[in-house]
Amino acid sequence: MKRYCLQCDDSTELVHEKRDITISYNGKFEIVSNIDGWHCPICGECEFTNEADSRRHMDTLNSMIESTPRIRTKRKQIITLKEIKQQAKKN
Numbered sequence: 001m002k003r004y005c006l007q008c009d010d011s012t013e014l015v016h017e018k019r020d021i022t023i024s025y026n027g028k029f030e031i032v033s034n035i036d037g038w039h040c041p042i043c044g045e046c047e048f049t050n051e052a053d054s055r056r057h058m059d060t061l062n063s064m065i066e067s068t069p070r071i072r073t074k075r076k077q078i079i080t081l082k083e084i085k086q087q088a089k090k091n
């Protein structure tokens with residue numbers, strides 16, 4: 001049975017083989033090797049055929065997310081006592 005890529009248009013056939021998958025997250029790249037599944041030759045999308053490989057892929061992605069430092073959108077403003085005194089002098 002043929003399978004088609006859901007990410008590309010309907011005419012892109014997936015290839016069933018073992019392949020290394022490159023995961024990119026936040027500018028970083030990790031390779032998960034020997035993933036058994038249906039791979040798209042165009043966009044690199046993969047339909048996993050077994051639980052273990054799917055899990056390896058998921059774990060790698062999760063560890064990449066966890067190792068990425070959280071970016072704070074709002075910076076806490078810390079005013080030192082010295083600065084407060086300086087402010088007071090100005091006024």
Ligand SMILES: [Zn+2]
Pocket residue numbers: 005006007008012040041042043044045
């Ligand atoms: Zn595709």
